[in-house]
Ligand SMILES: Nc1ncnc2c1ncn2[C@@H]1O[C@H](COP(=O)(O)OP(=O)(O)OP(=O)(O)O)[C@@H](O)[C@H]1O
């Protein structure tokens with residue numbers, strides 16, 4: 001008996017084909033709703049390909065980071081740039097990890113855990129281990145969404161530690177896949193139009209974990225230390241290496257402005273931007289390509305100890321040419337951020353002061369007084385610009401026939 005799945009096409013122009021062992025290659029022109037047999041053990045060798053017209057294809061963004069490293073906060077800043085509030089699917093599983101707004105759908109890759117909490121314990125693997133994740137399904141579903149086809153995505157329930165029944169994800173304008181492994185599998189990586197890695201140094205990760213898990217969740221210092229230590233080998237093996245593939249990396253380190261600081265409160269944040277990425281022009285300070293060091297604490301920016309220092313310049317990162325914008329220190333007054341903003345170029349803002357406006361709007365989010373919030377907001381604007389460029393270039397280009 002064949003297993004049937006309903007795929008709803010986003011676009012009236014979606015073009016689909018199915019190749020089966022018996023009927024070599026059938027093509028469909030999509031009208032509204034299509035019923036297809038899904039590739040399964042019972043329908044061996046059925047391959048279904050279905051794509052929206054190029055102009056309507058979903059733009060896919062990857063955001064990688066370890067747990068507790070600011071992905072949700074970044075996503076809230078990003079969706080705000082697009083103007084809408086993101087909410088879980090209406091009427092769905094209350095423990096869904098998905099967030100939907102007018103323009104964006106954010107899915108959490110934890111939903112592709114193939115082993116639930118008990119399964120991982122029995123097999124002695126962590127959630128970071130590729131063996132605990134279903135990359136084939138992740139690839140098939142992200143590809144389907146990119147091609148304009150809705151999917152039944154599983155849900156990993158963080159409350160129960162179980163895999164819940166799936167939820168339908170319809171193709172949005174922008175799909176963000178966030179989690180531990182968006183750039184781990186080459187097939188998934190190739191689907192990304194832009195990728196970001198949040199690289200939080202161990203010292204800072206520890207400080208944030210203590211703040212959240214001790215203060216907000218009642219965990220003990222020892223248990224937090226033990227959990228970080230237990231994850232570290234797999235983090236080093238499977239998560240950290242993904243940063244080499246990212247188009248932008250936000251690196252968060254302890255400050256260099258306070259000698260031997262180990263509090264992790266004042267941060268040095270580096271925005272590492274790959275050169276030559278399609279539809280992405282790195283931000284620069286004063287003079288593109290030059291090496292600049294700037295302490296803006298004068299008449300226009302209030303700085304208390306230890307002050308603020310910006311640096312900017314070209315560098316290499318995993319063999320790639322990059323531009324790096326760095327901010328060490330923190331802002332005293334967010335409204336004065338406009339002074340810094342006005343010295344940066346290629347921000348992709350739509351009006352003078354947009355970065356400052358976004359920062360003021362979310363002044364209560366973690367990291368709003370330092371480079372984490374500032375650079376996350378800038379990357380949000382760059383993603384909006386990338387999306388608009390992709391859409392504009394598709395609109396200008398002749399519609400290509402879908403490939404089977
Ligand atoms: N920029 C920041 N500055 C200070 N603390 C931060 C910052 N970003 C995140 N945090 C701390 O880390 C915690 C986790 O942040 P967030 O929920 O955004 O991370 P996450 O990667 O989505 O976590 P998880 O994967 O566990 O859901 C926050 O509650 C806060 O304590």
Ligand SMILES: O=C(CO)[C@H](O)[C@H](O)COP(=O)(O)O
Pocket residue numbers: 066067110117127128157158159161180
């Ligand atoms: O690394 C993680 C990503 O968020 C989680 O630890 C993983 O998803 C397992 O979740 P839980 O601890 O709720 O079972």
